[in-house]
Amino acid sequence: MGQIEVPVVRNILQANERLAASNRRRFQEAGIYVINLMSSPGAGKTSLLEKTIDGLAGQLRMAVIEGDIQSSHDAERIRTKGVQAVQINTEGGCHLDANMIQIAVESLELENLDVLIIENVGNLVCPAEFDLGEHDKVMILSVTEGDDKPLKYPLMFQLSSVLVINKVDLLPYIHCDVQLIRERTRQLNGNQEIFEVSCTSGSGMDLWLEWLKKKVQGVKDQLSRQGEA
């Protein structure tokens, strides 16, 4: 028996990253804008989706991939809005990965869509680590969770292009400093877009919807430029 030391130098998540790159190509070819929507459980991911579907009805063609540990409750909520929804049950898994998305996408007609929103499993840690092939990571923080969350879950805040601060209608009743959330998340990601909304009252939704429409148009413009080139 000879002792040896061998160099390896390989990324442990390379399998996921290869699949994510393949998903990304697929989305780009179809000309659709894709969001990876993340938050802790109960922050309002499905509520934001419902309000977004209502707000964009007749303007954009949407589909949703729902990631949950169990149940198809959320996909059913979305389907009652007349939008295609695919449910992924991770059976204990705390995050979605690129492979699950590749399989789920097969049951969607991507060419007939403008925007796909992937609702990740409710969790502020693990989902941030796994690229799904999305254009942007969007996270929701509800004010009832407290203003200390950017300090405790820095990776998710650092990677998210957008922070939606939800449940602002509850601010009069709780101790949460939105300005402090803004300052803390700015330190992690100075380019982040921040929207303050209430999915219950509908306040602030217009700015979020405008942003989303602009992003969808950006992907379409890019595709048509490529077509001309």
Added chain:
Amino acid sequence: MPCFAAGGDHPRQGGSLNDLNSWHEDSIVHELSIAQSLLEIVLEESRKHRMTKVRVIRLQVGELAAVVPDSLMFCFGMISENTVACGAILEIEAVPVVARCSQCQLMFEVENHVFSCPECDVPVMDLVSGRDLSVMSMEGEREESDGAD
């Protein structure tokens, strides 16, 4: 950070033994899926290098990576039983978070999660390191050479 610190969907409440069991299974699954990818790489490399035993696996884990070393070691120990990597030690080197300013090109270590350039005071998104999750090298025993090399 491990999943059980995640504020996650894991069923923590409800006092039955069933709930408790499912919580334990869920709580390690994020590091478990990383450990599985790691084991695949280790087994593939050990075949390539005709290793009969892997004793040490050296890893680099970025300080911003959402991985807890203890949890990863525990998961890896569990799934590597009955393989050449059974009992292997994971030596984990923490990689600091380093960013590069897009204006002045200064490379600096990010401290206290402040991602802005200390010179220009502009937000910095370009990470040079800190999200690393890589196998760097392995040490162990190799099959007796048959004289071919």
